[in-house]
Amino acid sequence: xxxxxxxxKSYAGGFxxxxxxxxxxxxxxxxxxxxxxxxGKSTLLKLISLIERPSVGRVLINDVDLSRIRRPLIPYVRxxxxxxxxxxxLLMNHTVFDNVALPxxxxxxxxxxxxxxxHAALDKVGLLDKVRCLPQTLSGGEQQRVGIAxxxxxxxxxxxxxEPTGNLDPDxxxxxxxxxxxxxxxxxxxxxATHDLGLVARMKYRTLTLKQGKxxxxxxxxxxEDPL
Amino acid sequence: MSILFSGRVSSxxxxxxxxxxxxxxxxxxxxxxxxxxxxxELWRTPSASILTIGVLGVSLTLPAxxxxxxxxxxxxxxxxxxxxxxxxxxxxxxxxxxxSSLHKILQxxxxxxxxxxxxxxxxxAEFAQVSGFGSALNYLTxxxxxxxxxxxxxxxxxxxxxxxxxxxxxxxxVEFGKLDIDWLTRLDAIVSLLRQAVLIIAxxxxxxxxxxxxxxxxxxxxxxxxxxxxxxxxxxxxAFIQRPFLYxxxxxxxxGGLLAFLIVETMLWWLQGAIVSVTSLYExxxxxxxxxMAEFLSLMLLAILLGLSGSYLSVRxxxxxxxxxxx
Numbered sequence: 141x142x143x144x145x146x147x148x149k150s151y152a153g154g155f156x157x158x159x160x161x162x163x164x165x166x167x168x169x170x171x172x173x174x175x176x177x178x179x180g181k182s183t184l185l186k187l188i189s190l191i192e193r194p195s196v197g198r199v200l201i202n203d204v205d206l207s208r209i210r211r212p213l214i215p216y217v218r219x220x221x222x223x224x225x226x227x228x229x230l231l232m233n234h235t236v237f238d239n240v241a242l243p244x245x246x247x248x249x250x251x252x253x254x255x256x257x258x259h260a261a262l263d264k265v266g267l268l269d270k271v272r273c274l275p276q277t278l279s280g281g282e283q284q285r286v287g288i289a290x291x292x293x294x295x296x297x298x299x300x301x302x303e304p305t306g307n308l309d310p311d312x313x314x315x316x317x318x319x320x321x322x323x324x325x326x327x328x329x330x331x332x333a334t335h336d337l338g339l340v341a342r343m344k345y346r347t348l349t350l351k352q353g354k355x356x357x358x359x360x361x362x363x364x365e366d367p368l
Numbered sequence: 369m370s371i372l373f374s375g376r377v378s379s380x381x382x383x384x385x386x387x388x389x390x391x392x393x394x395x396x397x398x399x400x401x402x403x404x405x406x407x408x409e410l411w412r413t414p415s416a417s418i419l420t421i422g423v424l425g426v427s428l429t430l431p432a433x434x435x436x437x438x439x440x441x442x443x444x445x446x447x448x449x450x451x452x453x454x455x456x457x458x459x460x461x462x463x464x465x466x467x468s469s470l471h472k473i474l475q476x477x478x479x480x481x482x483x484x485x486x487x488x489x490x491x492x493a494e495f496a497q498v499s500g501f502g503s504a505l506n507y508l509t510x511x512x513x514x515x516x517x518x519x520x521x522x523x524x525x526x527x528x529x530x531x532x533x534x535x536x537x538x539x540x541x542v543e544f545g546k547l548d549i550d551w552l553t554r555l556d557a558i559v560s561l562l563r564q565a566v567l568i569i570a571x572x573x574x575x576x577x578x579x580x581x582x583x584x585x586x587x588x589x590x591x592x593x594x595x596x597x598x599x600x601x602x603x604x605x606x607a608f609i610q611r612p613f614l615y616x617x618x619x620x621x622x623x624g625g626l627l628a629f630l631i632v633e634t635m636l637w638w639l640q641g642a643i644v645s646v647t648s649l650y651e652x653x654x655x656x657x658x659x660x661m662a663e664f665l666s667l668m669l670l671a672i673l674l675g676l677s678g679s680y681l682s683v684r685x686x687x688x689x690x691x692x693x694x695x
Contacts (some may be wrong), residue, residue: 143554191601191691196678201372202373204371204372213371215604215605216603217603218600218601218603219370219602220370220376223601223602224648229594229597230598231595231598231600242598242599242602243602246599246603246604246608247603250398290602291602297376299371
C-alpha cells in the first residue's frame with residue numbers, strides 16, 4: 141500500500157537526509173522505523189504526510205504518486221493518514237473532546253454521529269472519563285493517548301507515529317504500543333518511528349532501520365546481537 | 369471522498385443520503401454556528417477586540433459626520449430658493465393692462481413656478497415703511513419706483529435661472545432683469561468643495577480601517593500559528609481555516625459600524641441645543657437632519673464590507689504561508 145521507490149531527499153546546503161530509500165508496507169502491516177536521531181526518520185514520515193517533497197524518487201500510496209498531488213489537494217490526502225506526534229500537539233485551550241473531534245469537524249461531521257465516533261476513539265485509548273478535561277490537566281501518557289485518539293477518530297487506513305513513546309516511562313510505552321497493535325489487528329497499516337530499541341526488539345515486528353539516510357536493515361531486529 | 373483509498377467513505381455529509389432542503393438548512397446552521405463561535409473568540413480576547421472596534425468606529429465616525437454636515441449645509445442652501453428669484457423691472461409709462469397681460473403670459477410659462485406683481489404704489493408704501501424716510505417721501509411729486517414682476521423659476525439652479533432671466537429680459541415692456549445669483553453660485557461651489565473633501569477624507573480613513581483590520585487579523589493568525597499547523601496536519605483546507613477569521617472581520621465591521629452610529633447620534637444630540645439657539649437668531653426654520661435608515665444601513669454595510677475585505681486580504685496572505693514543519 142505504501143511504497144518508497146529510490147527516494148532521496150536533500151536539503152539546501154547539501155545535507156542528504158534520505159539516500160535512495162526503497163521499501164514497501166503492505167495493507168494491514170505494522171512496522172517500526174528506527175535509527176539515531178538525524179538518521180532520517182522524521183524526514184521519511186514528512187514525505188508520507190506531504191510536509192516535504194522528495195528530491196528524487198517516488199512515494200506511492202495505493203499506486204498514487206504523491207508528487208502528482210497538487211497543493212490544494214494535500215489536505216484530502218492527510219485525511220487518509222492518521223499522524224501521531226512526539227509532542228502530541230494538542231490544542232491546549234480546547235477540551236479533550238474538541239481535540240479529538242477536530243478531524244471530524246474538518247470533514248463535515250456533526251451532531252450525534254460525531255459524538256459517537258469521538259467517544260469510540262477515546263474508549264479505545266481508555267480515556268472516556270476525561271472527555272471534558274483540558275489537556276493540561278492530563279498526564280504525559282494521557283496526552284499522548286488523546287493524540288492517538290485524534291489520529292484514529294476518522295478511521296484512517298494508514299497510521300504514522302513519530303516517537304510516540306519519546307517522553308514516557310517503559311510501562312506507559314508498552315501501553316501505547318498495545319494500542320497501536322490493537323489498531324493494526326483491525327486492518328490499519330501502522331508505521332511507528334522510534335529509537336526505543338528494547339521495545340522494538342520485544343515487539344517482534346518488521347523493523348526498518350535508517351542510518352545516515354540509508355536503509356541498513358529491513359526485517360526483525362536482533363537487539364541482543366546487534367546493538368547498532 | 370478519498371483520493372488515495374477508493375471506496376473509503378469518510379466525509380460526514382456523504383455517509384447518509386440527505387435531502388437538498390436539509391443540506392441547504394444545515395449549510396446555514398453551520399455558518400451561523402461558526403459566526404457565533406467567532407463572536408465568542410472576540411469575547412475571549414476583549415482588549416484587542418475593543419481596541420480594533422474602537423479604531424474602526426472612530427474612523428467611520430468622521431466620514432459619517434462630514435456627510436451629515438454636507439447634507440445639512442445642502443438643506444440650508446436649498447431653503448434659499450428665493451435667492452434665485454428674478455426681478456423684472458418694467459419700463460416707465462407702460463399701462464397696467466400690458467403689465468397684467470404679461471403677468472398672465474408668464475404665469476402660463478412652464479419654466480416659471482410663481483409670478484408676483486409689485487405695483488409702483490405697493491413698492492413705495494413698502495419702501496416708506498422699511499426705509500424709515502416715512503413722511504419725507506410725501507414731498508415727492510411722482511412715484512420714482514418702477515413696477516416689478518417677481519419670478520420664481522421652477523428650476524432654481526444658477527445656470528437655468530440665468531438663462532430664464534436672459535429670455536425674460538427680451539420682453540418688450542421689460543426694462544431689465546436682475547438676478548442675485550453670485551452668492552448662490554459661491555455657496556454651491558463651497559458645498560461641492562466640501563463634498564469632495566469629505567470624499568477624500570473618507571477614502572483615506574477607510575483605507576486606514578482596511579489596514580488596521582488586516583493587521584488585527586494578522587496578529588490573531590500569528591497567535592494561533594500552532595493551532596493552524598495542527599489543523600493543516602489533520603487535513604483542514606485553507607478555506608476551512610480562514611473562515612473563522614473572516615467571520616471575525618465581519619463582527620469587527622458590525623460592532624465598528626454600530627459604534628460609529630452611536631457616536632454620531634450622541635454628537636447630534638449634544639449639538640442639537642446649541643444649533644437651535646444659533647438658528648433661532650437667524651429666524652430660520654432649520655432642523656438638524658440625523659442619519660436616515662438608508663444611510664444607517666449603508667454605514668453598516670460599508671463597515672461590514674471593510675471588515676470582511678480587511679480580514680480577507682490578511683487571511684489570503686498569511687494562512688497559506690503557515691506550513692506545518694513536521695510531525
